[in-house]
Amino acid sequence: xxxxxxxxxGLVVLFGTIGGVLYKIGTxxxxxxxxxxLVQVELSRETLPxxxxxxxxxxxxxxxxxxxxxKIFAANYLFAPVIFLALIMLSLSRFVIGVxxxxxxxxxxxxxxxxxxxxxxxxxxxIVFRENFSLRAILGVxxxxxxVILIGEA
Numbered sequence: 001x002x003x004x005x006x007x008x009x010g011l012v013v014l015f016g017t018i019g020g021v022l023y024k025i026g027t028x029x030x031x032x033x034x035x036x037x038l039v040q041v042e043l044s045r046e047t048l049p050x051x052x053x054x055x056x057x058x059x060x061x062x063x064x065x066x067x068x069x070x071k072i073f074a075a076n077y078l079f080a081p082v083i084f085l086a087l088i089m090l091s092l093s094r095f096v097i098g099v100x101x102x103x104x105x106x107x108x109x110x111x112x113x114x115x116x117x118x119x120x121x122x123x124x125x126x127i128v129f130r131e132n133f134s135l136r137a138i139l140g141v142x143x144x145x146x147x148v149i150l151i152g153e154a
Contacts, residue, residue, distance in 0.1 A: 023097065025105040033102040038095070112151045115144040 028151055041047075063085070068075035077083065100109055122141050125131045133141070 019094075020106055020110060023094070024101055027098050030098075030102070033098045035096070035099055038099070079085040089121060108151060115147040115151065118144045119148070 005150070062079065064074050065079040069079055070076070097109075097113075104112075119141055122131075122133065122137075128130065
């Protein structure tokens, strides 16, 4: 019998890999992705109604999902305020990844972000959750830092 833990890990890796490949294809098609361009907004009579509709639809999406929390477990999970905020933060990180992804290869950037993510997550979990790390785990994080340095030089 298959273990649900490993099935879900496999799905995370599968969906993440497919998403990464598709994202890289998209950034190859759009030239000049920069932070400045990502926050560039044209406020005009043509764009304001659409921006209003965009924000209204996001608000309705959240309200509808939040209202379904007692009826559908997935809605309860997705629209729990902290989880929803976490997903927004993860989405923002995926949105901004287009800048470095347009300048580096997918494999190189993924390796760099993974190593940096391990370090940042370990530090955050130590600060927020007071997690203790064994010497072996600290050495593993240190190897991640070395990996970042080696990948960054490529």
